[in-house]
Amino acid sequence: MAIRTDYLEVRGLTVSFDGFKAVDAVDLTVYQSDLRFLIGPNGAGKTTIIDALTGLVGATGSAKFGATELIGRKSHQIARLGVGRSFQTASVFTELSVLQNLDIAAGAKRSPLALLGVRRGIPDIVSKALETISLTAEVNKPAGVLSHGQKQWLEIGMLLVQDSQVLLLDEPVAGMSADEREQTGQLLKQVGADRTVIIVEHDMEFMRRFADSVTVLHGGKVLSEGSVAQVQADPRVQEVYLGRANATPDLAEAMEPADNPADESAPSPRAKV
Amino acid sequence: MIGYLKGPGRVWVGLALGAVVLFVLAPSVLSDFRLMLLGKYLCFAMVAVGIGLAWGRGGMLVLGQGVFFGLGAYLMAMHLKLSDAGPGKAPDFMLLYGSGVVPFWWEPFRSPVVTLVAILLLPAAIATVLGLAIFRRRVKGAYFAILSQALAAAFAILLIGQQTTTGGTNGLNGFRGFLGYNLFDPVNKQLIFSIAAAVLLAMLLLTWHLYRSRYGELLVAVRDQEERVRFLGYNPANIKLVAYAIAAAMAGVAGALFVPIAGIISPADVGVVPSIAFIIGVAIGGRNTLLGPVLGTILVAYAQTTLSEQFPGFWTYFQGALLILVIAFLPGGLASLWTVVKRGRRPGPPSAAPMAAAAADPALASEQKVSI
Ligand SMILES: Nc1ncnc2c1ncn2[C@@H]1O[C@H](COP(=O)(O)OP(=O)(O)OP(=O)(O)O)[C@@H](O)[C@H]1O
Ligand SMILES: [Mg+2]
Numbered sequence: 001m002a003i004r005t006d007y008l009e010v011r012g013l014t015v016s017f018d019g020f021k022a023v024d025a026v027d028l029t030v031y032q033s034d035l036r037f038l039i040g041p042n043g044a045g046k047t048t049i050i051d052a053l054t055g056l057v058g059a060t061g062s063a064k065f066g067a068t069e070l071i072g073r074k075s076h077q078i079a080r081l082g083v084g085r086s087f088q089t090a091s092v093f094t095e096l097s098v099l100q101n102l103d104i105a106a107g108a109k110r111s112p113l114a115l116l117g118v119r120r121g122i123p124d125i126v127s128k129a130l131e132t133i134s135l136t137a138e139v140n141k142p143a144g145v146l147s148h149g150q151k152q153w154l155e156i157g158m159l160l161v162q163d164s165q166v167l168l169l170d171e172p173v174a175g176m177s178a179d180e181r182e183q184t185g186q187l188l189k190q191v192g193a194d195r196t197v198i199i200v201e202h203d204m205e206f207m208r209r210f211a212d213s214v215t216v217l218h219g220g221k222v223l224s225e226g227s228v229a230q231v232q233a234d235p236r237v238q239e240v241y242l243g244r245a246n247a248t249p250d251l252a253e254a255m256e257p258a259d260n261p262a263d264e265s266a267p268s269p270r271a272k273v
Numbered sequence: 274m275i276g277y278l279k280g281p282g283r284v285w286v287g288l289a290l291g292a293v294v295l296f297v298l299a300p301s302v303l304s305d306f307r308l309m310l311l312g313k314y315l316c317f318a319m320v321a322v323g324i325g326l327a328w329g330r331g332g333m334l335v336l337g338q339g340v341f342f343g344l345g346a347y348l349m350a351m352h353l354k355l356s357d358a359g360p361g362k363a364p365d366f367m368l369l370y371g372s373g374v375v376p377f378w379w380e381p382f383r384s385p386v387v388t389l390v391a392i393l394l395l396p397a398a399i400a401t402v403l404g405l406a407i408f409r410r411r412v413k414g415a416y417f418a419i420l421s422q423a424l425a426a427a428f429a430i431l432l433i434g435q436q437t438t439t440g441g442t443n444g445l446n447g448f449r450g451f452l453g454y455n456l457f458d459p460v461n462k463q464l465i466f467s468i469a470a471a472v473l474l475a476m477l478l479l480t481w482h483l484y485r486s487r488y489g490e491l492l493v494a495v496r497d498q499e500e501r502v503r504f505l506g507y508n509p510a511n512i513k514l515v516a517y518a519i520a521a522a523m524a525g526v527a528g529a530l531f532v533p534i535a536g537i538i539s540p541a542d543v544g545v546v547p548s549i550a551f552i553i554g555v556a557i558g559g560r561n562t563l564l565g566p567v568l569g570t571i572l573v574a575y576a577q578t579t580l581s582e583q584f585p586g587f588w589t590y591f592q593g594a595l596l597i598l599v600i601a602f603l604p605g606g607l608a609s610l611w612t613v614v615k616r617g618r619r620p621g622p623p624s625a626a627p628m629a630a631a632a633a634d635p636a637l638a639s640e641q642k643v644s645i
Contacts, residue, residue: 074508087501
């Protein structure tokens with residue numbers, strides 16, 4: 001895979017739902033090999049940004065990867081341009097095997113004739129991805145029987161074989177055990193080395209451990225941006241997360257109980273795809 | 274892995290068995306009348322194979338396959354009427370009810386070649402145009418089902434209204450020859466039956482290949498998570514379109530073969546009721562399997578013939594009850610009975626384990642929750 005030095009440049013991205021601006025003039029610049037975390041309270045607009053970048057919701061403004069404008073294109077075209085995403089709830093094809101999941105993800109550019117053929121063996125790119133996501137032993141298992149963590153890894157594997165240069169991951173470690181989080185973090189560091197990665201997360205400990213840079217979103221706007229330390233020290237960020245300024249300076253402590261990502265009962269603003 | 278090795282073998286054995294039954298056994302033990310009856314069932318089964326593909330694998334509840342069945346049937350019937358009438362002459366019913374002038378759009382079907390090509394292409398082409406409009410707009414689920422159902426209703430009404438050009442409610446009937454062969458000759462009846470049997474087996478082979486192909490896997494992916502497939506870089510509309518068009522083509526060919534076998538085609542054979550009957554057979558047999566739809570459809574058609582002979586008026590209720598029972602207690606259809614019995618317990622919600630076999634060989638997939 002050719003190393004690309006393109007970067008993601010978002011300018012004035014705005015998404016309105018019936019006049020309500022879920023994303024409001026957001027600017028973002030994310031470079032390759034810079035693990036960017038996108039954080040913010042529930043309803044801040046994190047998922048909506050990913051939706052806008054991948055054509056799921058209409059948006060105004062601009063989002064360029066390299067020279068290519070993404071806004072205004074259809075979802076499947078954006079995917080073919082090398083922008084891949086995962087979903088807040090793992091969405092693999094549960095009735096298909098791990099191999100079939102990956103093979104489908106690898107095949108968007110296959111010709112109709114190739115699609116009508118039967119797969120023989122395991123494509124190279126798939127076996128490489130299987131190793132990367134440590135699912136080689138599970139290759140013939142239906143994706144539905146994988147553990148929650150394994151499903152998320154399969155999602156990441158699908159993005160890899162899809163040859164995505166931009167990975168937009170929506171809460172990839174939500175609901176994972178501590179071990180699985182650690183492994184996922186390492187995996188993301190590894191795959192992020194030659195890709196542009198945005199990770200939406202509520203888990204502050206995970207963020208502090210793996211983020212190269214952080215963008216804090218609030219009410220659809222960028223509130224703060226910088227290194228983990230810079231963002232943590234920002235009084236506006238503390239205010240958003242605590243409801244009042246100048247309380248506990250430790251963001252991790254402050255945010256963890258309020259925004260437990262594993263808490264399935266947390267009110268969801270809408271059904272996720 | 275065992276499932277993978279057994280899978281193709283099982284299908285070959287099944288098809289070989291089917292060939293022996295249809296080519297050797299049936300013609301030698303059945304009377305001409307019964308053989309033609311079975312021939313009709315085989316035509317219904319062809320429609321069912323397509324429904325298995327579009328609905329079982331593709332998740333499209335095609336409630337209007339009667340339209341494509343009817344298209345193929347009327348194309349063939351027009352040709353038979355014209356060839357019975359002789360070169361340049363008008364079919365009998367046109368002389369009886371109309372002006373006796375053959376409408377311009379009938380004329381091309383004097384040619385057997387044009388008719389054959391039209392039967393193969395027209396239903397698929399119409400399905401493609403419809404499908405483009407429907408799938409691009411992301412119409413799915415119940416909306417798709419209602420739309421296809423409405424289409425069948427509209428088609429039947431259209432036919433009924435055209436007494437002088439389509440035979441109206443009576444439809445087209447009284448065919449005497451098929452491609453130059455006398456349709457009353459028992460030898461020719463057997464020949465037509467054999468053609469239907471061969472076509473059905475060929476369709477099964479084609480479908481089996483599709484199920485094993487990458488396309489077949491992709492179709493299941495679209496059925497289960499259409500949006501996810503979109504974000505992998507595919508346009509799900511095109512993937513569904515292919516299955517829909519193939520199902521339409523199969524229904525069209527089925528209709529075309531139905532005409533010389535049944536000797537009649539009328540709006541009652543193509544409207545809402547037969548369209549639903551197709552679905553019922555597939556659901557009862559097991560929509561997610563290769564052979565389930567075929568066996569289910571033949572079974573239901575046979576039961577209908579027998580029961581409605583003995584208890585007229587009772588059949589509709591029986592059919593409804595059967596469908597409800599299957600959906601409630603055997604969502605995978607009769608084809609899943611084997612798995613259920615093997616597990617020795619009542620079928621719960623489809624667990625992932627039996628799907629392992631399905632993953633290795635989709636043709637074996639036998640459990641599928643019924644969702645509309
Ligand atoms: N399709 C939609 N129609 C109307 N409002 C929407 C829609 N999608 C999102 N919203 C609203 O936009 C806002 C941002 O939602 P979004 O899902 O992007 O938040 P988020 O930052 O991902 O939150 P969470 O952390 O809970 O996932 C919310 O107020 C939400 O209710
Ligand atoms: Mg979200």
